[in-house]
Amino acid sequence: MLKKTLGTFLQTLGKAPLAFIINLGYFTQFVAKSVYNCFMPPFYFRLFGMQFLNIGFYSLPVVGLTTLFAGMVIAIQTYSGISEYGAESVVASVVLISVTRELAPVLSALMVAGRIGAAMAAEIGTMRVTEQIDALITLSANPFRYLIAPRIWAAIIVMPLLVLFGDIIGIFGGYLVGVYKLDFNPANYITNTMDFMKSTDIIMGMVKAGVFGFIISVMGCYHGYRSKGGAQGVGEATTNAVVTASILILIANYLITELFFAR
């Protein structure tokens, strides 16, 4: 009796890590296959263009609003957290550094993960459960080249551009609060911002964005591609795509930051 209970207990205990290892194996294989097929012809430029528009252009309002308010909040927080002496230059520089290095890339990526990662998982997941992916294979089209490569390329290329846009809007948000609420001199605020601006900060933010774009698209495609079981399966895939992409974005953000900024 005890032996049997112990056996069942150990079996249950072993199942979770085993499932994790199996899924990790599938995931690694999927990523390797995806990256390989990103460089293999045929290249579907029309599909790439559609994804570029979908991920980039249609995310502009979301990214703009997020970074605008993030910049505004940082300006207020910085001002309230320091003595008023020298606040004018400190607020401008803190807004600049926090928006370009962290807020614009991370918040934009999290918003895009919600918008695009979910959409990719749902679309590819529906294609999987309605046999459209099987149909692609029988029509001699490689689903990795037709569905996944255009999404990965589009996300990697468009995310840095979105972040650049977010940088501008976020800094503008800080400017709005600085000038219209805290009564800073507009010309001084702009001068201070320009003085502290470093191309490395902006480029670093864009590099992060490229990595985040890769994470969002791969997680969206992976969960969609492996979904099964109809509407419920597609729903789960969508949730998993957003959750895993968001977590990986935050982990990758720390790793990249430590790699480049920790001294």
Add this chain to the structure above:
Amino acid sequence: MAENKIEIRNLYKAFGKKKVLNGVDLDVKKGESLVVIGGSGTGKSVLIKCIQGLLIPDSGSIKIDGVETVETSENIHEKMGMLFQGAALFDSLSVWENVAFVPLGKGKMSKKDAKTEAIRVLRQVGLAPDVADLSPAELSGGMQKRVGLARAIITKPEIIFFDEPTTGLDPIMADVINDLIIESARGLGATTLTITHDMASARKIADRIAMLYHGKIIWIGTVKEMENSDNPYLQQFITGNAQGPIQVEV
């Protein structure tokens, strides 16, 4: 005796502990229409997915034109067309782009020529040219099946697979699809492999019928032989009797 187009030997496929194909042996002769019948969950779909390389069998051999499919480097899909159960049309493309998917993708045809060709094949399956610009979601189930058939035959494949071609259709539309299957296969001289549990459809389109049960082909023969067979499993299935040796898992 006609040569075999598809030759399957000792095919096994399991999902976890569930053995779906349990040593399938099956020959499909060149130009014939073979229908595989069997209840839901007996592995019919898995069988055709294995033949097409959509699933990798655990063991066994599948030869097409005498060449082992897993070992060959040539694209076996170029020889094949498939009509999926739910038609599996791409929602993001219009009807004609679905039909002309292969010619367009290969870049061998201009967009205009591909559309003309798609409309020609759509006509062949009884659809008017004005359907060409619609999206698949705007079509009825029967029309989607016709578009799926058009997409499968536009490349003039040597082998066509039909996965439950009449499921979900009313009896008249089902018969229309049966006629189209017979016509298009005959027109192309193609070998066809159909899986279905619709006996009216099986009787109409089959040259030979094979019955899959518990992952094995338990009976194979012509429609006439089927009617006269005393195989209790086959008889229970074709008469649709709940009583008999086949136990339905509930």
